[in-house]
Amino acid sequence: MAKVRISSDVIKPxxxxxxVVACLKKVRLVARLQQVDDVARLLPLYLEGDALALYMEENQRDIDQIEARLKQAFTDNAFSAYRNLTMVMWTGERVDIYANKIRQLVGLAEFEEAEMERLTKLAFVxxxxxxxSLELRQAPNVEALTVGELLARARVLTTTGDESQDVVVAVRPPRSDSASPTKNVSLTSVTCFRCSGKGHVAKDCWKHRTHCL
Known part of the structure; x- marks a missing residue:
């Protein structure tokens, strides 16, 4: 197998x-591509500043010890990770990247196994x-679905423009002081933004009676 040269232009120090976790994974990948068994010897080429200073203080032959110290020094603790998790929002990136971001934060918050999967799923939706979010929560048998199974549905929803769907609201005419009854407002051109049906607004939608504007 030919060796591949990976410069710092590809992997920033x-x-x-x-x-830091992503950086260490990349260095492991470089070591495999370069057929380097001693990862500890390669690692300092991708460290600088405070991270390199910490490396110099450690046993430079023990890659596991070095990685543990770097993670301890430069990753959020469980409280910070959980705080970041409560603040994360989908901002238009690919849903796979968004899901991975959530999964990483859940892991850093020290949730494991079934708890990790459930919290990742709740935050993702x-x-x-x-x-x-409403469309995902209404997926058939949603309680039993995994994040991976919800990803396919989320990909469709984030590429069809549903998140920017126009909201059309019927406005009541001003109340009249005269004795004549108020004329009815025609709803034939009104579109419900919840089900996209014609002739009614969201608060009257039979599919979503528990929701109102």
């Missing part, structure tokens, strides 16, 4: 800012805009 880690200085203490950003995702609820941190979308309301229209997309």
């Amino acid at each position: 880690f200085s203490g800012q950003g995702d 609820m941190r979308f805009p309301d229209t997309i």
Whole structure:
């Protein structure tokens, strides 16, 4: 197998800012591509600043010890990770990247196995805009679905423009002081933004009677 040269233009040196876990995974990948067995010897080429200074203080032959110290120094603790998890929102990126971001934060918050999967799923669904989140929550047998199974549905919803769907609201005419009854407002051109049906508004939608504008 031919060796592949990976320069710092491809993998930026880690200085203490950003995702240290991702950096360490990339270095492991470079080591495999370069057929380097001694990862500890390769690692300092991708460290600088505070991260390199910490490396110099450690046993430079023990890659596991070095990685553990870098993670300890440059990753959020469980409280910070959970706080970031409560603030994360889908901002238009690919849903797979969004799901992976949530999964990483849940892991850093020290949730494991079934708890990790459930919290990842709840955050994944609820941190979308309301229209997309509602569609995901109404998926058949949603309680039994995994995040992976919800991804396919989320991909469709985020590429069909549902999150920017126009909301058309019927406005009541001003109340008249005269004795004549108020004329009815025609709803034939009104579109319900919840089900896209014609002739009614969201608060009267039979599919979503528990919701109102």
